[in-house]
Amino acid sequence: MATKLFLALLAICRLIIAVGLTLDPSELLRLGVDESLRLSFEPEDIKEASIDFGGLKRAEPLAIFRPNSAHDVARLVRVVYESSHGFTVSARGHGHSINGQAMTKDGVVIEMSNGEGGNFETIVSEKLMYVDVWGGELWIDVLRSTLEYGLAPKSWTDYLYLSVGGTLSNAGISGQAFNHGPQINNVFQLDVVTGKGELLTCSEDEHSELYHAVLGGLGQFGIITRARIALEPAPQRVRWIRVLYSNFSAFTKDQEYLISLQTNKKFDYVEGFVIVDEGLINNWRSSFFSPSNPVKISSIIKDNGGRGALYCLEITKNYDHTNAHSIDEVMIYNSK
Ligand SMILES: Cc1cc2nc3c(=O)[nH]c(=O)nc-3n(C[C@H](O)[C@H](O)[C@H](O)COP(=O)(O)OP(=O)(O)OC[C@H]3O[C@@H](n4cnc5c(N)ncnc54)[C@H](O)[C@@H]3O)c2cc1C
Missing domain, CATH: 3.30.43.10 (Uridine Diphospho-n-acetylenolpyruvylglucosamine Reductase, domain 2)
Structure with a gap:
């Protein structure tokens, strides 16, 4: 085989x-x-x-x-x-x-992402929970289309101004990967133009070698013109917390613990990243901090034994109006 x-x-x-x-x-x-x-x-x-x-x-x-x-x-x-x-x-x-x-x-x-007036229809199937999108579509636009049906892709990248074909050629990793796998694990079917110029539909069951080669294939095995992406109900609300660490071992130990949690204690998103002083301001992540945060965090980084870095865990839990009253307790209970 x-x-x-x-x-x-x-x-x-x-x-x-x-x-x-x-x-x-x-x-x-x-x-x-x-x-x-x-x-x-x-x-x-x-x-x-x-x-x-x-x-x-x-x-x-x-x-x-x-x-x-x-x-x-x-x-x-x-x-x-x-x-x-x-x-x-x-x-x-x-x-x-x-x-x-x-x-x-x-x-x-x-x-692939700059066509004007092209025939790039996005089709959402609420029944089968998937969306069919053009390979050059940006993920932000995929989200906009699926939200009209109250649905969203299961697995993401942090930054959404990336194309479907571009991230599926790599892997597409974010805080949902521990739960759903990277984006390439959440694709039912692809249309691919091969090196011979054939347009083939491929999946686990049809032209499966091509399907597996193209997903994570660094753009070397064909050009993705359509992807069928798995959807789930979009969360109504999200409780989002960030925890700063000065100690790398404590940070990775907690991250491993959080991704090991099962079923009812499971979080919906767990991601860790390093914060270095120079990267904090004018970075695409800066908008996630309130204006006073970068100044405060910079001074903690300087005080942290001159290491020039802090570590941050980002965790979310989805909820809706029926359990809004208990979300803070759930966050504390789950992370114990
Ligand atoms: C600010 C920023 C944040 C990022 N965040 C994340 C993140 O959170 N998670 C993550 O996993 N990655 C992240 N990345 C990396 C990103 O996923 C990759 O660089 C991705 O390839 C970029 O997509 P793109 O549409 O710009 O692709 P391009 O840079 O245009 O192309 C990338 C590769 O894919 C190939 N390709 C493009 N379109 C197709 C297609 N339709 N069919 C076949 N091959 C194709 C190209 O030939 C090339 O080899 C980030 C990058 C940046 C700059």
Whole structure:
């Protein structure tokens, strides 16, 4: 079974590598003339796709492609695959990688999250508790759509301005992972454009090698154009607490205890992180602190034996109006 899986992965890998031969720019230009492929050679677009959130790497593509549908993506990849002068293709979600993962030098960047007027329908099934979304959709928009039905995905990243395809290519981890697994464990089905330009639907039962290769596949095994994501009822209210530690061992011991709790004592979210003085202000997490907190925390960090760091546990418990009166007692009882 393991050998079969390895051979299948190797075959898919080969397909993608085969795409990266030498480039004939005139062929690319001819593709750009084809209106349905909508390639952009604009310097502004090229510049944007040459960098990412990390700002550490730079790689200039020759063109940008903004698909309006999965068939657009398949068509571009197919043309590239069948072309005698191939070039590299890379999917880019929201460009929040830190080491150039979504870039491609002298190739085409497929901007999955920047399509305008595309056919990117989001479909929620209340009965089967899933949502079907475009691979370039941002998680914040997935949440907005599912909340209209009182539902929400089970597993998250902390920051929601990331694309579905971008986080599913990694893992997608946050404070729910101890309970539901990372985001890649909460996907029922995918539509994927393979290195040959085929558009395939895959799941545990259908093209399962492709499904397992693409989830956490770092964008190397195909391009996710649709994901079917598991939902649960969205919490009505959340009690949220943060606990600061100066001692690392005490912090990890408590975190391990909290994630080991079973059923009725279980929290809904447990996450730990390190707070360093310089990172506290003007950080995307700063908005979670009240304005006086960073100043206070900075002074505690300085007093903490010059270590320059504190550790923070973040814990939540969902509740609703029926048990609102007892939520504080539940928080104290559960964490004992
Ligand atoms: C401020 C910030 C907070 C973050 N918080 C978390 C967090 O809490 N938890 C967590 O797990 N991660 C977190 N990350 C990391 C983040 O999940 C990854 O960097 C993720 O890849 C970014 O998604 P993106 O849409 O920007 O992807 P991009 O950077 O655009 O792409 C990332 C990779 O995915 C590939 N890819 C993109 N779209 C597709 C697609 N449709 N099909 C196939 N491959 C594709 C690209 O080719 C590339 O290899 C955070 C990053 C930042 C910058």
